Amino acid sequence: MLVLILALALLVIATAAGLLGSLAGLGGGVILTPVLVLFFGIPFGDAVGASAVSVLATSTTSGAAYVHERLTDLRIGNFLQIATVPGALIGATAIVLVAHTSLVPWLLIALGVVLISTVPGSLAMRHEEHPPEVAGDALSQRLHLEGNYYDRFHQRVVHYRGQNSVRALEVMFAAGIVAGLFGIGSGVLKVLALDRALRLPMKASTATSNFMIGVTAAATVGVLFAGGLVVPMLAAPIAIGTTAGAYVGSRLLPTLANRLVRWLFVVILVVLSLETIVRGALSL
Amino acid sequence: MTTPSASETALPPDPTFPPAAYERVARLLRAGVLGFLVFAGAGMVSQLILYPHDTVGMALSTSPVAEYRSFGLFVHDLALGRPDSFIILGIYVMLGVTIGRVVLATFDFYRGGERALGTISLAVVVLLLVGLFIVGPFVH
Numbered sequence: 001m002l003v004l005i006l007a008l009a010l011l012v013i014a015t016a017a018g019l020l021g022s023l024a025g026l027g028g029g030v031i032l033t034p035v036l037v038l039f040f041g042i043p044f045g046d047a048v049g050a051s052a053v054s055v056l057a058t059s060t061t062s063g064a065a066y067v068h069e070r071l072t073d074l075r076i077g078n079f080l081q082i083a084t085v086p087g088a089l090i091g092a093t094a095i096v097l098v099a100h101t102s103l104v105p106w107l108l109i110a111l112g113v114v115l116i117s118t119v120p121g122s123l124a125m126r127h128e129e130h131p132p133e134v135a136g137d138a139l140s141q142r143l144h145l146e147g148n149y150y151d152r153f154h155q156r157v158v159h160y161r162g163q164n165s166v167r168a169l170e171v172m173f174a175a176g177i178v179a180g181l182f183g184i185g186s187g188v189l190k191v192l193a194l195d196r197a198l199r200l201p202m203k204a205s206t207a208t209s210n211f212m213i214g215v216t217a218a219a220t221v222g223v224l225f226a227g228g229l230v231v232p233m234l235a236a237p238i239a240i241g242t243t244a245g246a247y248v249g250s251r252l253l254p255t256l257a258n259r260l261v262r263w264l265f266v267v268i269l270v271v272l273s274l275e276t277i278v279r280g281a282l283s284l
Numbered sequence: 285m286t287t288p289s290a291s292e293t294a295l296p297p298d299p300t301f302p303p304a305a306y307e308r309v310a311r312l313l314r315a316g317v318l319g320f321l322v323f324a325g326a327g328m329v330s331q332l333i334l335y336p337h338d339t340v341g342m343a344l345s346t347s348p349v350a351e352y353r354s355f356g357l358f359v360h361d362l363a364l365g366r367p368d369s370f371i372i373l374g375i376y377v378m379l380g381v382t383i384g385r386v387v388l389a390t391f392d393f394y395r396g397g398e399r400a401l402g403t404i405s406l407a408v409v410v411l412l413l414v415g416l417f418i419v420g421p422f423v424h
Contacts, residue, residue, distance in 0.1 A: 003338045007332060043344070074305070233331060
């Protein structure tokens, strides 16, 4: 296939991935890695490298809008990065070492199972627009892990306090490893940590996740660069497409209801979980 | 009816991250997006115009990224106008902006007297640099 045709196709697909990614707090890489491998026959390692760059693009583009809107919680986002970055370094190192081994399908199946196991918990909160405000745990109180944003949908200021911060750190570390392994932002796990553990409102969760996935991706890309797994003519159209999609998505999110964002997130979560398991099984 | 933006609405103040700090980060990110689009876009379009008959297999087999750990070679290819190198420059811009936003947060935390969070952010910066300059080359 000509690079020209691949580049045009990837521009279109990546735009859709960037739009969905910025709305749901995902990097879009979780959509792009399988597309590159399954539909275009790109080797897994090169697909991971290109996807990681697209995550960087989604995060930078969405982040510019969400930080301006103050939907992103800079305090909580920066705090949790201490768990995701070491995880990403471990994951990226592992994928450079095992990219050409038979372990990859089993890793995919394991990831799919982990993701789908989180669906019931997310569904249980489907009617919740804003989490109840309670006193945070000791670490959250000490570090003032709380914030507020102006909700344009409800036209009021929403205040929240972080809870279960240690649990959130644990999930973030796992998210970092998964991000490094698969070249994805691991936004699914990050949103789960922010939404389910810290109990942030859904829009603050997706916006803060979008901000964080870039830092995780930076750790991943640094290692993948050195490993020779970033192919410029794969990475460029994907990253440019996701930038365009993320720009549109970041204009939409502030105007949506938290419940709608959660539903969108759950639907994407189910589809991606099943797709990841099937992809792993087919590769065995 | 127009909906107010966050800046037009009186949100409770955060001494460490006042509105100006948020705006500073937002500006940095916007600059990163613009820089990436200019460099990577120019590189991609040039590559497609100069080498319209390249196949995907050729693109995969001739990737120069691992060699670009050599700063001299990278600058040399930029000077020659090699499209690949401009795409990589765009990606480096985004990487730099991402590390830069953590550096900004580190300053904001220390300036706000939040030493614990400042030290955490500083550790994240160090880890990112370790990944880029130590772990990556070591794995390679």
